[in-house]
Amino acid sequence: MTSWIELERRLQKKKTIDESVQVAINKEKEHWKQVLKRIIAVVQRIAKNNLALRGDCEKLYDENNGIFLQLIEMIAEFDPIMEEHLRRVQERQIHYTYLGPKIQNELIQVLAAEMSLVNRYVDDLENAIVVEEFWIGFFKVNETSGLGLLIELKNILSNLELAIDDISGQGYDNGYNMKGKHKGVQNRLLEINSRAFYTPYGCHNLNLTLCNMVNCCPKAMSFFGVIQRIYSLFSYSTKRWKIFKDHVQGLTVKPLSQTRWESHVESVKPIKDQTSKIRNALIDLANTSYDSKIKSEVEVLASFELENFEFLTGMIIWYKLLYEINIVSKFLQSEKMDIDVAIGQLKGLISFLQEFRESGLDQALLEAKHIASEMGIEPIFREKRIIRRKRQFDDINSEELMEFISNNNYRKFTI
Structure with a gap:
């Protein structure tokens, strides 16, 4: 009983025999929490500016490794936590880095399951007409059909206390569920607000x-x-x-x-x-x-x-x-x-x-x-070699076929 009481007291005070191991585990937990916070912050910033995460490769400190890894590299120059993380990655001390293509693909899939909403309006309060554009945020989407997206859009506008009747225009990419002239978001929204004219993205076109x-x-x-x-x-x-x-x-x-x-x-x-x-x-x-x-x-x-x-x-x-x-x-x-x-x-x-x-x-x-x-190149187009195959006994070319039809007075035929 004395041993149990002593163990209980030590557990409460975190003074057990594996105290140093627990300290190391807690320290590692905190390290990964901080790493993930920084990675999520980078992903949010990239998404807010509608930029691509990936580049042509997924290697650290490569010239064409994309915006995501380049921002991580920049943070590591000033932040000791990310610097330590990249050191472990390069020395292969860890297997899961949260920087590789698998994790990036998962992040992209998460973003793909969300809807991005941008609000553009005209501000004339200060006697100077200015066009303002704000990214409102990402919103989780469970139903990606035209009807499902419209319902989600209406809920978002309602939560933001914005009237759907005040919309004077709408623009989406070339996805059928967005631009469809019968069941797309643009047509369903026009049925509610006839002034919300749809304009497809010119750059996408x-x-x-x-x-x-x-x-x-x-x-x-x-x-x-x-x-x-x-x-x-x-x-x-x-x-x-x-x-x-x-x-x-x-x-x-x-x-x-x-x-x-x-x-x-x-x-x-x-x-x-x-x-x-x-x-x-x-x-x-x-x-x-x-x-x-x-x-x-x-x-x-x-x-x-x-x-x-x-x-x-x-x-x-x-x-x-x-x-x-x-x-x-x-x-x-x-x-x-x-x-x-x-x-x-x-x-x-x-x-x-x-x-x-x-x-x-x-x-x-x-x-x-x-x-x-x-x-020092001759400015002529190279002629392609004509491939000739051996003619079989039952082959017939188009000229012989027309001559055969003419000689036999065939007026109607089917090939």
Whole structure:
């Protein structure tokens, strides 16, 4: 009984034999609480500004690891808790870092199950008309149909004491549950408030237009595939990146963005302006690499892609298109965007595309010939080898078929 009483007293005072172990456990608990607080704060700030968490890789202190990891790295420069956490990550002392792709995907899924609400209004209280825009917050959504989202929206406005009849406009992305003309949020809201005109996001429409342009053209898909392969080859390691920097002192190659197609102009521009230097860097990489797979891929890129006049012409065409579209897209996303000016910008873009359809190819060929001359490439399009297969005894071509039909006076036939 004395031992039990003594143990009880020690437990209350936290003076048991494993006191040091408990102190270490409590200290570790507090460390992880503080780490998670900082990570959640970073995620909230990124979400508030509608920025992407992930980059092209999930490695700490990599140039293209995305906004999330870069903010974590910045915090670690001034905060001892995050500094200690990153030290453990780099020394592989922990298995669960809360910084890897799995955790980021879970965070993205959590955000995807929530609705973001932004309120935009005109403030004229101080005799100066100012357009204000505020992010109200994220709201949990259980039903993502048009009806479910509308009910959630009505509840949110009611809690904020905002009248749904005061809405003078609405704008969403291109999701069917949002923009659907029959069951989407925009149509259901119009049935309640006929003044809440719906306007689709112009920047999203430009993205979709460009995506459709590329997806319907195999040559365009191949072109952007080459752009991404060049970046992936050099960014794979610091050794390869040094080879690139030894040959190219200007703009560096950049990865392609899957969600912001207008930004592809930043990926095409470095290769357009430094094609010859990038080819030399590829040749150097092929000569110094001991990996037969990498050597073969690099040689193909240097000899059959960058030295292909068709690739050079496509590069000029896509740069001109992306450059003009990017200007309009940036304006549509600006805070001070004016609808009248925006309409003028879009009309100007349409006029450019119509003129480019008529004379753009000739201009692109002139620029491509200039680049080809600097690289010592003959400015001609390579002819594709025609694959001929052996004709079988029962094969018949179209001319023979029409001759057969004519000779036998067949007026109606079905193929």
